[in-house]
Amino acid sequence: MWDSSMTTLIVQGTFETLYMTLTSTLIAYIIGLPMGVLLVTSDAQGIVPMKFLNKVLNIVVNITRSIPFLILLIAVIPLTRLITGTSIGSTATIVPLVIAAAPFIARLVESSIKEVDYGIIEASLSMGASPFQVVSKVMIPEAKPSLIIGAAIATTTILGYSAMAGIVGGGGLGDIAIRFGYYRYETGVMVVTVVLLVLVVQIFQEAGMKIAQNQDRRK
Amino acid sequence: MRRVRNIDNKTFQKPIIEIKDLVKTFYPKSGEVKALDGINLTVNQGEIYGIIGMSGAGKSTLVRCINLLEKPTEGSVFIDGQDISTLTEKELRTTRYSVGMIFQQFNLLMQRTAEKNILFPLEIAGVEKNTARKRTTELLELVGLPDKAKAYPSQLSGGQMQRIGIARALANNPKILLCDEATSALDPSTTQAILKLLKEINQKLGITIVIITHEMSVVEEICSHVAIIDNSKIAEFGRVADIFRNPKTEIAKKMIFSQGENTPVVMGENFYRIVFDNKSSSDSVMAKMILETKCMVNILHADMKNIDGITFGQMVIQLPEDELSASRAINYLRANQITVEEVEGDVG
Numbered sequence: 001m002w003d004s005s006m007t008t009l010i011v012q013g014t015f016e017t018l019y020m021t022l023t024s025t026l027i028a029y030i031i032g033l034p035m036g037v038l039l040v041t042s043d044a045q046g047i048v049p050m051k052f053l054n055k056v057l058n059i060v061v062n063i064t065r066s067i068p069f070l071i072l073l074i075a076v077i078p079l080t081r082l083i084t085g086t087s088i089g090s091t092a093t094i095v096p097l098v099i100a101a102a103p104f105i106a107r108l109v110e111s112s113i114k115e116v117d118y119g120i121i122e123a124s125l126s127m128g129a130s131p132f133q134v135v136s137k138v139m140i141p142e143a144k145p146s147l148i149i150g151a152a153i154a155t156t157t158i159l160g161y162s163a164m165a166g167i168v169g170g171g172g173l174g175d176i177a178i179r180f181g182y183y184r185y186e187t188g189v190m191v192v193t194v195v196l197l198v199l200v201v202q203i204f205q206e207a208g209m210k211i212a213q214n215q216d217r218r219k
Numbered sequence: 220m221r222r223v224r225n226i227d228n229k230t231f232q233k234p235i236i237e238i239k240d241l242v243k244t245f246y247p248k249s250g251e252v253k254a255l256d257g258i259n260l261t262v263n264q265g266e267i268y269g270i271i272g273m274s275g276a277g278k279s280t281l282v283r284c285i286n287l288l289e290k291p292t293e294g295s296v297f298i299d300g301q302d303i304s305t306l307t308e309k310e311l312r313t314t315r316y317s318v319g320m321i322f323q324q325f326n327l328l329m330q331r332t333a334e335k336n337i338l339f340p341l342e343i344a345g346v347e348k349n350t351a352r353k354r355t356t357e358l359l360e361l362v363g364l365p366d367k368a369k370a371y372p373s374q375l376s377g378g379q380m381q382r383i384g385i386a387r388a389l390a391n392n393p394k395i396l397l398c399d400e401a402t403s404a405l406d407p408s409t410t411q412a413i414l415k416l417l418k419e420i421n422q423k424l425g426i427t428i429v430i431i432t433h434e435m436s437v438v439e440e441i442c443s444h445v446a447i448i449d450n451s452k453i454a455e456f457g458r459v460a461d462i463f464r465n466p467k468t469e470i471a472k473k474m475i476f477s478q479g480e481n482t483p484v485v486m487g488e489n490f491y492r493i494v495f496d497n498k499s500s501s502d503s504v505m506a507k508m509i510l511e512t513k514c515m516v517n518i519l520h521a522d523m524k525n526i527d528g529i530t531f532g533q534m535v536i537q538l539p540e541d542e543l544s545a546s547r548a549i550n551y552l553r554a555n556q557i558t559v560e561e562v563e564g565d566v567g
Binding site for chain 1: 286288311312313314315316318319320322324326327328329330331339340342343344371372373387388391397
């Protein structure tokens with residue numbers, strides 16, 4: 001059972017997992033970051049109150065977040081096919097991962113930005129800052145340490161989801177764990193993949209915390 | 220209500236802030252709150268105008284109406300002759316470049332160095348980079364912190380943070396500087412230093428300053444004019460010296476008295492507050508009065524202060540119950556141009 005081809009498979013799986021996780025996180029942030037910012041600014045107490053948009057965003061985020069990932073994974077298969085041309089493999093998995101992660105990231109971003117002292121935002125408004133300048137020069141830079149911690153949490157969560165995608169042939173370490181460890185009772189493979197997943201999560205989490213601490217000028 | 224003055228030491232006075240019939244109503248869930256009710260106020264160019272009131276009187280809302288951080292429910296605000304409540308958002312932002320503001324909690328950007336904090340309003344206004352950098356250096360000099368350029372706010376003391384706040388507020392050469400309880404989070408000696416800096420800025424750069432405070436000592440220290448806000452309305456306003464000499468409303472009297480560190484003077488029967496100014500404070504009027512009228516005076520409190528360049532002495536005395544000798548004493552003092560007024564109840 002353990003031969004060089006298995007080693008190659010696991011190395012390849014690790015790279016697939018990293019590819020899925022990082023690409024999904026990146027795309028999910030491209031969607032989730034503006035969503036999170038809009039959730040804050042369009043709030044009744046925000047700098048550009050927009051009641052309707054705020055309500056719609058909140059509903060969309062809550063609905064997407066309440067669907068279990070496994071169900072979402074299967075439900076979006078037609079969309080996945082439409083975008084990537086296939087429903088299996090690591091590139092295909094990116095589609096459901098992004099859909100699941102973007103609203104989660106929006107909430108993380110929202111809570112990070114809400115931590116910024118309103119006095120600082122008020123001060124920048126008193127200097128004549130436009131809403132865009134308040135977002136780009138005050139909210140995001142001031143929330144940076146918290147946003148980085150949020151990014152570490154998001155990445156590790158997406159990594160966990162990506163392993164789940166193995167059930168529908170999503171590629172990566174999760175896929176290997178299910179195919180070899182679960183269906184073929186190869187406990188050794190199962191243990192190795194799980195250990196690798198734990199290691200990757202550890203590295204992302206630690207790195208995130210370190211960078212955040214380094215960037216924090218408040219202490 | 221305003222004291223009519225026929226002679227003013229400044230010959231040319233141009234109104235820079237005019238507030239007309241301002242009303243601000245908030246609608247929290249619990250109902251309707253009128254934070255400001257029919258405010259009329261004019262601040263002339265070059266003045267240091269104090270707005271004083273107890274907490275909750277509406278003074279912070281009032282200062283925020285001057286740069287429209289709070290939108291007035293009714294009424295209008297004129298800056299340099301222009302009604303800013305009619306401006307578009309974009310025009311309003313440009314107007315705000317010329318109205319600097321400093322805060323009680325400083326509100327510096329914690330993720331930026333002192334230098335970058337001062338650079339911030341210049342970035343907003345789109346000032347060219349080299350010009351902006353030069354301006355930042357100048358401002359650090361002006362507030363006396365050239366060596367703190369690279370320090371983050373968390374590495375600065377309260378007084379230093381407020382100095383950076385002042386430098387930041389002055390970056391775009393404003394005509395007006397609004398100070399919202401700017402010294403309330405600072406200790407007395409730092410407060411003195413910050414007030415001195417504000418006075419220098421007013422004199423050197425000719426910037427009109429509006430100071431919101433709950434401390435009469437701040438007003439006495441640097442303001443030329445004052446408006447006392449009570450219950451969402453202006454109770455009394457005018458030159459600080461005039462109001463100090465002759466407060467008309469209860470709230471004004473209360474503000475003037477309650478400033479002292481240890482002045483909860485117990486008020487009783489026949490208590491009078493007397494105020495001396497320049498001339499009379501050098502004369503030994505009290506001693507002469509006692510000798511001439513043979514009136515037994517009980518002195519309860521006395522202090523001296525410098526208000527807008529005039530030295531004032533203030534005293535709280537108790538006169539004998541015998542009406543005749545009490546009125547003799549009062550008449551003697553009034554004949555010597557000293558303000559005498561009876562104080563009742565627990566003014567302290």
